[in-house]
């Protein structure tokens with residue numbers, strides 16, 4: 001693999017993903033036949049919301065947190081799907097079962113305002129109910145992400161104010177992030193490090209961003225970035241385990257001089273950062289000691305949470 005050809009969402013190759021069954025509006029359809037209308041609001045306008053979830057031991061990790069974000073987003077843009085989180089869980093479980101998946105699977109759940117009567121913007125033209133699609137792939141994050149780390153480049157594209165398009169929306173329209181990713185790639189890096197409108201370091205185009213400086217873990221204030229489920233878990237784990245953690249403004253000066261840096265996201269959990277704008281971070285290329293400790297704590301949390309979710313569900317049935 002060429003040094004500039006990795007991304008934070010690279011998974012080990014898995015031929016089974018060519019023969020998936022995909023959930024499309026109530027049906028499980030072979031991948032090649034899984035289609036939506038060219039009039040779909042998501043296709044035409046990016047008018048929809050999505051979630052990325054992972055399956056561990058038959059449980060969707062942090063399911064409640066993902067549903068909280070999803071339903072909050074849907075409500076904010078007045079998309080009523082006529083079902084609740086448990087119905088969504090049923091969709092995900094059915095899709096995973098149809099594909100014989102128990103662990104190491106990643107779901108992209110996509111909900112749009114649905115098919116439109118005419119090819120124009122007005123939401124009122126989306127008359128035929130929401131479109132719901134769940135793609136669940138066999139997925140193990142590529143080992144190279146841990147061993148060689150991610151190369152970041154600071155990009156001109158910034159995270160916006162909530163008054164333009166709130167960065168907390170996990171919307172189908174990710175053009176802001178896609179532009180940032182292109183800028184990073186064209187600068188020879190893997191992913192874009194995005195600043196906020198004031199010039200403080202905020203997040204990357206696909207993950208949340210942390211640095212480790214002199215024994216402290218720092219991340220942005222949380223304004224302007226995705227309210228990442230993994231981000232919140234890492235902050236909580238640090239607090240519970242005596243690792244000093246701060247949500248604060250900091251600049252590239254402090255990021256360049258960090259001892260370690262890492263990205264967080266549902267797919268890769270914690271992915272080490274090897275360099276920012278060509279400046280090597282830390283001494284190890286891959287993860288440093290604090291990142292490794294957080295990664296271990298996160299793995300333990302996942303096992304606990306999955307066991308807890310399973311027993312809570314067992315009690316309800």
Ligand SMILES: Cc1ncc(COP(=O)(O)O)c(C=O)c1O
Pocket residue numbers: 052170177203204205206207208226227228229230231264265266267
């Ligand atoms: C821009 C951006 N930042 C961060 C994240 C990570 O969020 P989470 O930890 O909930 O997967 C995502 C994932 O959807 C994202 O799109």
